[in-house]
Every structure is written in structure tokens, then in C-alpha cells.
Amino acid sequence: MNQKAHLTAGLILATAAMLAGVPPLTASLIVFGGLFCDLDIVDIPVSSQGLHRRLLHNVFVVGAIGVVSFRIPFLVYWVMGMCLHIVMDMFSSSPVYVLWPIPHNGGQIGVGGWGVPNSSVFSFPLGVMLAIMFSAGYLAVTDHFWEVVDLGKRLLEYIFSQD
Ligand SMILES: [Zn+2]
Numbered sequence: 001m002n003q004k005a006h007l008t009a010g011l012i013l014a015t016a017a018m019l020a021g022v023p024p025l026t027a028s029l030i031v032f033g034g035l036f037c038d039l040d041i042v043d044i045p046v047s048s049q050g051l052h053r054r055l056l057h058n059v060f061v062v063g064a065i066g067v068v069s070f071r072i073p074f075l076v077y078w079v080m081g082m083c084l085h086i087v088m089d090m091f092s093s094s095p096v097y098v099l100w101p102i103p104h105n106g107g108q109i110g111v112g113g114w115g116v117p118n119s120s121v122f123s124f125p126l127g128v129m130l131a132i133m134f135s136a137g138y139l140a141v142t143d144h145f146w147e148v149v150d151l152g153k154r155l156l157e158y159i160f161s162q163d
Contacts (some may be wrong), residue, residue, distance in 0.1 A: 002118050003038065007128030008079055009088060010034035012128065016135035017077065020100045020144040026074045033081025037089075054100035054108065055087050084134050088127050089113030118121070 008095035017027040040055035055061070062082050070074035083084045090112025097108040117121045139145040 001092050001123055001127045003035065004039070005033070005124050006034045006050055006085055006088065007031065009032070009127050009131030009134075012131040013080065013135050013138065014077075016138050016148070017080075020139060020142045026077055029074060029077035030057065030084070033078035034085040035081075036078070037082055037085040048069050053089060053094070054097040056082075057089065057096045058082055058100040061099075062086070075107040080138070084131060087134070088130050091126055091130060092123065107148050111154040 010033075014024075014027040014030040017048055018024055035055045038052075040051045040053070040057065042051070062079060065082070066079050069079060069105060086096055086098065092115050093113055095110025095113040098111050100108050102108065116126060136145065139148050
């Protein structure tokens, strides 16, 4: 997906994290982690297939940063941003090479490519929907889901009670 979708999705998930009590600066790491993945778009002649959706879109990089987060806990938000990015990319029209650089039949195993092309008008709304689902999952896991639903209900009541 494009950077606009990744940025918006990161902001949605960061908002969910802030609603769950994560400090804003820490929650912002979700946005930066999500944007970080696509730095592999640089064209280095290391691999004949290029490095995009490989070098910074694989489970090893995500796992390594995840392991470091045991020592530096706030990095878990960076990892969350990367995971959201990678899942969003899977719902575009081309796959993500999550097991790169492990070879398979002269290439690598691509996962995803189930969704819509980046150029489609549905790409951005799909990204937003995935971010909302991710955020709902995060809020459920951290036990803040109903609290945030209640906050949303009260906000709507307040807006519609104004004459
Ligand atoms: Zn990407």
C-alpha cells in the first residue's frame, strides 16, 4: 500500500494505543515503525529481484526488534507498526516475502497479494479498515475495548445533543 495509507493506519493504531493509556511519544513509534518498512525500496544490486518487500518486510527483522524490545520495552510499539504495515501490504496486489532471504524454487515464498492494487480507489479505505480491525484487536487484548466503545458512545451522544 502507499505511504498515505500506511501513515493513516499508523495514526489510527497509535490513537488506539493512546486511548489505552500509552504516552503519545511512545505511541508515535507505531507510525515510525510502519513507515520504516518501506525504506527497503532503495535499489541496491544485492538481489536480482530487488529488496523491496523483502529486506524490511520479513519475520526475522520484526523478530529481532521484538527480541530487543524485551530490553527496551517501548520498541514493542515499533514492532506493532511494522506488523500492521506488513499485513496491509499482503492485502495489496503483490506479495510480501516474509521469509526472505530463505530461498524457495529459485526465488522466495511470497505471502499475500490477495487484495487490491495500490492504484485502486479501494486501496486506502481497505488500509483504514485493516487499521481499525488491528486497533480493535489491540484494545481487546489490552482490555480497553469496551472502555473505548463507551467513550465513542458518549462522544456521539454529546455531538447529537447539541442544538
Ligand atoms: Zn511495504
